[in-house]
Amino acid sequence: MSRRVRSRDTGRRFWTRLATTSPLPQLRLLFSIIAPVTALLLFIDWRHASFEVAIGVHALLTLTFLPTLAAASFARMSARDRLLLRGGGQRSMNAYPGVERILNTLDERRVRERVRISSAALGTAALTSLWNLDSGPTLASILLGATVSLGLVCALNSFRLESSMPMRSNSFPLLSLHAPTLHDSALDRVMTDLLVAHLDPETAGAWDVWMKSLAGDVRSDQSAASAVEHLLQALHLNHLGLLDENGLLSETKRVFKVSAIDGLISNHSIFNISALRRLLAHTRAWQ
Structure with a gap:
C-alpha cells in the first residue's frame, strides 16, 4: 500500500476503535432517545422542562456522533483504496463480484451518519436560539416541533447504525460487508x-x-x-x-x-x- 492508503487505513482503525469503545455506543443510543423527549417536553410547555438540559443533551449527542462519522468516512476511503487502487503494483478488484455492493453499503452508512449528526447539530442550534432570543409563541412552536422531528430522525438512524459497525476486523475488514x-x-x-x-x-x-x-x-x-x-x-x-x-x-x-x-x-x-x-x-x- 502507498503511504496515503496506509494513512487512511490507520485512520479507519483509530476512529472505528474509538467509536466502538464503551460507553460511547451506549451513550449514543441513550442520548438519541432522550434528545427528542427533552424537546417534546419543551414543546408541550411542561413546567419542569429545561432549555439548559435539552441543549446539553443535543450538544453531547452531536459530539458522540463525531467518531462514527469519521469512522464511516475513513471506512469508505479505505474500502475504495483496497478495491480500486491501481498504482503500486495493485490491481482493481472490479473483476470480483460484490465491489459495488460494498461501496454502496458504505456510501449509505456515510450518508446516514451525516444526516444524524446534522440533525443533532441543527436541533442544538434551534434550542440555543430559542433560549437566547425572545421569540414569539408561533415561531417557538415551529422550531420546537422541528427539533422534535430532528430528534426522531437521529433516533431512527441511531437504531439502524448502532446495530453494526463495518470494517472492524483488521484481518479481513471487508468480509462482513460482502453478500x-x-x-x-x-x-x-x-x-x-x-x-x-x-x-x-x-x-x-x-x-x-x-x-x-x-x-x-x-x-x-x-x-x-x-x-x-x-x-x-x-x-x-x-x-x-x-x-x-x-x-x-x-x-x-x-x-x-x-x-x-x-x-x-x-x-x-x-x-x-x-x-x-x-x-x-x-x-x-x-x-
Missing part, C-alpha cells in the same frame, strides 16, 4: 468452492495470490488446490469434533511439505490455520 454470490450446484472441490464464494473481493484476490504461492509447498502427489481442499476438510472435521488437533496436524503434513507447516501456523501469514478457521466459520454462518 455471497450464487455458486454452481455441482462443485468441483466442495469446501474450497464454498469458501471462495463467500469471500469479499479483496480477500478473494489475496486468496488467488496465496494459492499460486503454494505450488512449491505441497507434496509431489498433490496440487495446491487439492492440498487446500484436504486441509479445509480436515479443519471442518476438527470443528465437528471428529478430528483432534494431533489428527489435524497429521492430515496437514500428508499434503503439505514440512517446510510449509510453519507458514500455515505463523501469525504473519494471511491464510494461516486460524484465519482459515475464521473463514470457514463465516461460510457456515451463511448456510
Whole structure:
C-alpha cells in the first residue's frame, strides 16, 4: 500500500476503535432517545422542562456522533483504496463480484451518519436560539416541533447504525460487508468452492495470490488446490469434533511439505490455520 492508503487505513482503525469503545455506543443510543423527549417536553410547555438540559443533551449527542462519522468516512476511503487502487503494483478488484455492493453499503452508512449528526447539530442550534432570543409563541412552536422531528430522525438512524459497525476486523475488514454470490450446484472441490464464494473481493484476490504461492509447498502427489481442499476438510472435521488437533496436524503434513507447516501456523501469514478457521466459520454462518 502507498503511504496515503496506509494513512487512511490507520485512520479507519483509530476512529472505528474509538467509536466502538464503551460507553460511547451506549451513550449514543441513550442520548438519541432522550434528545427528542427533552424537546417534546419543551414543546408541550411542561413546567419542569429545561432549555439548559435539552441543549446539553443535543450538544453531547452531536459530539458522540463525531467518531462514527469519521469512522464511516475513513471506512469508505479505505474500502475504495483496497478495491480500486491501481498504482503500486495493485490491481482493481472490479473483476470480483460484490465491489459495488460494498461501496454502496458504505456510501449509505456515510450518508446516514451525516444526516444524524446534522440533525443533532441543527436541533442544538434551534434550542440555543430559542433560549437566547425572545421569540414569539408561533415561531417557538415551529422550531420546537422541528427539533422534535430532528430528534426522531437521529433516533431512527441511531437504531439502524448502532446495530453494526463495518470494517472492524483488521484481518479481513471487508468480509462482513460482502453478500455471497450464487455458486454452481455441482462443485468441483466442495469446501474450497464454498469458501471462495463467500469471500469479499479483496480477500478473494489475496486468496488467488496465496494459492499460486503454494505450488512449491505441497507434496509431489498433490496440487495446491487439492492440498487446500484436504486441509479445509480436515479443519471442518476438527470443528465437528471428529478430528483432534494431533489428527489435524497429521492430515496437514500428508499434503503439505514440512517446510510449509510453519507458514500455515505463523501469525504473519494471511491464510494461516486460524484465519482459515475464521473463514470457514463465516461460510457456515451463511448456510
